[in-house]
Amino acid sequence: MEITLDGSRFEYRTCYQEESGLRGSFNDLAKTVFGLDFEAWHRAGYWTDRYRPYSLVREGKVVANVSVSPMDLRCMGKELHYLQIGTVMSDPAERGRGLIHFLMARVLTDWKGKCDGIYLFANRETLEFYPRFGFTKAREFRHTLPVQPSEGKGATVRRLIPELSQDKALLLKSCQKGNPYGLLQWEHNPGLLFFHCGGALREHVYYLPQYDLVAVAEYDGSTLYCHELLGPRGPELEEVLSALARPxxxxxxxxxxxxxGSRCSVRPLLGGETLFTLGSTGDLFHRYQMRFPTLSHT
Known part of the structure; x- marks a missing residue:
């Protein structure tokens, strides 16, 4: 579909990931704006309709984009169907022309009444933009707890290599079981898991055979950042974290x-990106002092 914006002609396209030319142009823009490259993810077969670009194309080049990801979530046993907006970007030469405004309006029109809520994560430069579409800021919360390392007590931690077939199979099996310790879980989206675990976090994926759990975790001095735990319900969370802990x-x-039931201290999540929601999603997060799992971010 062709449209005219600010005196220029653009082609409006969606879900074109199997067209190599447009996909390559999308990747070029993503690398320029965010330093991201989706090509390896696509080659591995993980780019499905769970990640849908809405783009404007000029002379065969993707110049603006808003992507959407239908998200299946589960909170306290209840299924929730949300839409996450991400990869909002435009060519530096095309900014200030209303391209993103057009795409945002199109997304909201297409998805009106089709999901339980819509959300996104905004950087500091866009905090004033999203309220124009009815989005409101929502506070997330961070949970921290003390850890006593269990080194020397039989704890075993093995790093997984997601590219290896046996480790990939283990990761997929664990993903299907979800996070047994999470109040809010994301489901049915192995592609999103491998976007992170095959990308920026590929060296931070571990397996704890004594619990049959996969952990995605990073270490920084005395702090363990546990992004996700996947597998069957086993011991208490504190015991699992102790097994993951370093000296x-x-x-x-x-x-x-x-x-x-966990002995966590809870504080508002500050810094980084800001959660914006459309609908009553923000009320849920405030009531239960929650956050979206870090690996559910697109």
């Missing part, structure tokens, strides 16, 4: 919201 580890920061 210098003193505390764990969770990338998910734990179920009731």
């Amino acid at each position: 210098e580890t003193e505390k764990a920061v969770l990338g998910f919201t734990p179920r009731a």
Whole structure:
């Protein structure tokens, strides 16, 4: 479909990931704006309709984009169907012409009444933009708890290599079981898991055979950042974190919201990106002091 914006002609396109030319142009823009490259993810077969670009194309080049990801979530046993907006970007030469405004309006029109809520994560430069479409800021919360390393007590941690077939199969099996410790879980989206675990976090994926759990975790001095735990329900969360801990580890920061019963301190999540929601989603997060799992971010 052709449209005219600010005196220029553009082609409006969606879901074109199997067209190599446009996909390559999309990747070029993503690398320029965010330093991201989706090509390896596509070659591995993970770019499905769970990630849908809405783009404007000029002379065969993607110059603006808003992507959407239908998200299946589960909170306290209840299924929730949300839409996450991400990869909002435009060519520097085309900014200020209303291209993103057009795409945002199109997304909201297409998805009106088709999901339980819509959300996105905004950087500091766009905090004034999204309220124009009815989005409101919502506060997320960070959960931290002290950790006593269990080194020497039989704890075993093995790093997984997602490119290896046996490790990939283990990761997929664990993904299907979800996070047994999470209050809010994301489901049915292995592609999103491999976007992170095959990309920026590929060296931070571990397996704890004694619990049959996969952990995605990073270490920074005395702090363990546990982004995700995947597998069957086993021991208490504190025991799992102790098994993951290194000798210098003193505390764990969770990338998910734990179920009731853990000895966490809870604080508002500050810095980085800001959550914006459309609908009543923000009320849910405030009531239960939650955060979207870090690996569910697109």
